[in-house]
Amino acid sequence: RDAQRLREEILIMRKLDHPNTVLLYETFEDEKNVFLVMELCSGGEMLGFILESGRHTESQAAIVMQQVFQAVVYLHSVGICHRDIKHSNTLLLSQAQLEDNVVKLVDFGLACCFTRGEPMRQCAGTAIYVAPQVLECKYDHSIDLWSCGVLLYILLCGYPPFRGDTDAAVMNAIR
Template identity: 40%
Template sequence: MASIRLREINTLSEEYEFMEDLTKGLFFVVKRCSNKKTTKEFAAKIIHLTKLSAREFNRLQREVKICLKLNHPNIVRLHHTSNENGLCFLFFELVPGGDVFKVLVANDYYTEPEACFAIKQVLEAVQYFHNLNIIHRDLKPENLLTLTKSPDSIIKVSDFSLAVETDGNVFGNFGLVGTLAYMAPEIVKKEKYGKPVDIWCCGVILYLLLVGYPPFWEENKEQLINKIKIADFEFQLPEWNFISDAAKELIRMMLTIDPHKRVTSSAALNHKWIVNNANIV
């Protein structure tokens, strides 16, 4: 993406100081910025509206609509939006620590109390937006931002660009979207799906946090899809000998093939492993 020049954002440049790029996409850039009067910092996502297709523009509108509804300590807050000179500005809460994936790479794995503290925060966010009839559809470590670079950091769920609103607990034809290694069986089977797909993602994340590698992985895409369809994962490698049975039980409950039998966020938060470990960190 071409860099966005300050002359393109004249009016907003009078109100905000735009600093370094935090990340870039094909048609957007995220910059750190600060309000010149209050010094409050934000992560400003700046999108070239003229370069978006009609479908991409509709998705952006949906993302903004959803994000403006969200106000939870474990979800990145969208404070306000603005449009200028064909650019859309989304001023998100700045979360400076990085993301769970980077923390995991630096530490190899999370201890059980650390993993519990992390997944509990994610489940609390999921419970909150599920109660608002929102499905994230792309929960993964890269979309879990951290305040610090430590495994015991506060976590904030980000990137609702693929999120959809649903009619309660009704399943719908929402399409094949997400990140394959985290997709639930009903998505890869191209069946109707609903809120339980986010719980499946949480199960994959929890597995990954505890041992440092995912439950489903194949270089060949079709083989990976086949593994996901039948929930072909195991706890047999040596490192799982050091993981409690309660943790394994919760993972199985999250990675249940039948979405109607998959544990809910509320039930997961009341699982003995969460209850017994959550306050140890």
């Protein structure tokens, strides 16, 4: 099952060609492993940027979110729903200042292709970022926008909008 999921992720990544999605250059495989050669994002995760700096200004958040939204609009235009947009899945391309940097959306392990008008049903995502519709196991690609909203909230406030001691408690708060 994991091998099939990885193959699906690779197929999705091979379709991508956008400045705000990480590039997949090549794949290699031996008897035990599959290796993905991807674009180097030396600036690290947005999560590290958030932890290092705490809350951010509206202009900093706007720089990040504009690029994340550009990636999401692109993905949706080619029929892909990411389903796991979160801070650890957004990287900075370089170690340059945020104003001169590029935000990259990564980790397409939960991404899937969708057809407009046909609901998706697999529960997928990370608890604090998941849309209420996912918890009902009937949703469309717009769930990525909910996750973007959570990302923005955390950038501006320094903490998530829904909290709990367990994933179940967080999901109950989201409902």
